[in-house]
Amino acid sequence: MTRSLRTVFLLGLTAPVLLAPLAACSKGGERPKADLAASKVTTIGVNAYLWRASLDTLSFMPLVQTDSNGGVIVTDWYVNPQTPSERMKVTVSILDQDLRADAVRVAALREVNQNGQWVAAPVKAATVQKLEDIILTRARDLRRAAIAG
Template sequence: MIRVSRLATVLALGLALAGCAHHKKGKMSVAKLAPPLVTTIGTNAYLWRAALDTLSFMSIAQTDSNGGVIITNWYVNPSVPTERMKVSVTILDQELRADAVRVGVARQILQGGVWNDTSVQASTGQKLEEIILQKARDIRRNAAGG
């Protein structure tokens, strides 16, 4: 119910903003803003979409588009059923920059019927950040028509 009301609020604000786009009496028109800044979410739209696309193979536990947070449920790779991972992505800026996305990864191993926390290679989060950034650049390039 909370998600529905949040979605309704975001849509209402987006429609209100869109309705104001044609007024130009001395104020900057929405149409003149840089494309990644014209969003109905509080983060860079390219990074947000790229993060969701990158994590699409995992089920999403929680999202906060205004705060720029995506958290997945635990994911068990079918080929390694004794290991599971959980990912959190935080988008830190409205600009498409390399330091605007942070990825955290948690990993657990099944031992004796109990999931135990274990270490994650530091490069795992960095690789996911690079994938998200590259996808965001591709999305922006495709949106610009080239």
């Protein structure tokens, strides 16, 4: 890596830390308003609010893969104790660096146990839509908390 590229990379990682004290020095002691929804400059490759919200939403399921640069979260099979004859597997893909409704996609697989064998079963479209809605609502809540804080 060339010296100038390395310097830009290191400044990109430390700029928020270096500039944070300067934010308090604005006129009248007010902090400047920033559009935190964009989240273009992060240490991950996708929108930080959507990423955090996705992890929070799927926290009850065992995770198999998390790729913050590619924006993919894959869970392992999850068996709900209330319905032990059914299991689900979920994949969340974050498609953009902006906090937008079309920036998150959820795919789910469902299997039912028939005579000791797991057999593929359909997933209701409402299930996938509900998961997407929960993630988006949580991401918006995280953004509001960051702006208010």
